[in-house]
Amino acid sequence: MLLIVSDPRCLEHRAPPGHPERPERFKAVDRAVRAALPEGLQTRYATAREATREELLRVHDAAYLDELESFCADGGGMLDADTFAGPNSPMAARLAAGAAVLGVEHVLSGAGRCALSLQRPPGHHAGRGYPMGFCLFNNVAVAAAAALDAHGLERVLVIDWDLHHGNGTQDIFYKDPRVFFFSMHRHPFWPGTGAAGERGEGTGQDFTFNIPLAEGTSPKDVRRLFREGLAKVAKRIDPQLVVLSAGFDMHAADPMGGLGLAGADYGQMTHEVAELFLVKKGAMGLVSCLEGGYNLDALGESAAAHATALHAKSCTM
Ligand SMILES: [Zn+2]
Numbered sequence: 001m002l003l004i005v006s007d008p009r010c011l012e013h014r015a016p017p018g019h020p021e022r023p024e025r026f027k028a029v030d031r032a033v034r035a036a037l038p039e040g041l042q043t044r045y046a047t048a049r050e051a052t053r054e055e056l057l058r059v060h061d062a063a064y065l066d067e068l069e070s071f072c073a074d075g076g077g078m079l080d081a082d083t084f085a086g087p088n089s090p091m092a093a094r095l096a097a098g099a100a101v102l103g104v105e106h107v108l109s110g111a112g113r114c115a116l117s118l119q120r121p122p123g124h125h126a127g128r129g130y131p132m133g134f135c136l137f138n139n140v141a142v143a144a145a146a147a148l149d150a151h152g153l154e155r156v157l158v159i160d161w162d163l164h165h166g167n168g169t170q171d172i173f174y175k176d177p178r179v180f181f182f183s184m185h186r187h188p189f190w191p192g193t194g195a196a197g198e199r200g201e202g203t204g205q206d207f208t209f210n211i212p213l214a215e216g217t218s219p220k221d222v223r224r225l226f227r228e229g230l231a232k233v234a235k236r237i238d239p240q241l242v243v244l245s246a247g248f249d250m251h252a253a254d255p256m257g258g259l260g261l262a263g264a265d266y267g268q269m270t271h272e273v274a275e276l277f278l279v280k281k282g283a284m285g286l287v288s289c290l291e292g293g294y295n296l297d298a299l300g301e302s303a304a305a306h307a308t309a310l311h312a313k314s315c316t317m
Pocket residue numbers: 162163164247249291292293
């Protein structure tokens with residue numbers, strides 16, 4: 001069974017006018033995914049729950065959590081040039097992180113092989129002690145840490161196919177061999193990190209694997225490099241769980257500078273991840289969390305293709 005976490009309370013995280021990470025993104029993905037996959041025997045929709053402070057503290061500093069809360073309680077505003085937070089943003093961010101943990105619980109309880117969170121704000125640019133790039137809490141990192149620390153897993157693979165490098169996730173797990181971080185992204189590009197030479201440090205050495213994509217890389221090459229990258233990762237580890245940073249801003253229509261992908265490409269890439277790690281390598285499941293994607297139609301189309309592929313895969317396993 002596929003669990004889809006969809007909670008309209010994330011609309012309370014409101015952007016200033018004209019900001020690309022706007023509440024309408026949630027409405028677009030929710031509408032498109034529900035149209036593609038109605039609630040049914042093999043698809044369950046659930047509201048989120050807020051991540052607890054203990055769950056957040058596994059990957060974030062206490063001082064950062066406290067500073068963010070008091071900033072927002074005082075009315076909020078811009079945290080940096082790109083990242084905003086208002087009075088209800090901590091609640092929405094806790095729901096986005098908690099939705100990711102719900103996905104982990106769904107998979108590890110044996111209720112189903114796949115889960116998808118449609119919550120915002122996104123998370124992969126947020127580090128231990130900083131918000132960044134529209135992200136407040138690192139949702140996929142909170143999910144991976146829950147699998148490790150609350151459920152006793154030893155090997156988690158995080159795959160990040162957002163257009164932008166998942167610098168926050170990389171930072172959090174850079175020295176941690178329990179999490180293998182695989183990111184494919186446009187480079188050089190914002191946020192500047194994600195060169196092929198960034199491979200982890202200390203006991204985490206070679207547990208980070210970046211595939212930088214030059215501007216103008218064709219969709220065919222993006223798909224090939226992704227497939228080849230996954231094959232290399234599969235030779236390195238047997239993950240017990242896969243957590244996916246599912247940004248859809250490589251879509252051709254994305255205003256951030258996409259890489260020419262179509263919605264169907266995300267369906268195919270989803271199929272490849274599940275086939276390799278869930279079917280062949282025996283991982284328990286896949287937990288996917290929405291990251292970027294800023295053209296509403298392209299976002300809906302891509303998320304629907306992704307969800308449909310997750311559904312097909314979780315029903316045939
Ligand atoms: Zn992005």
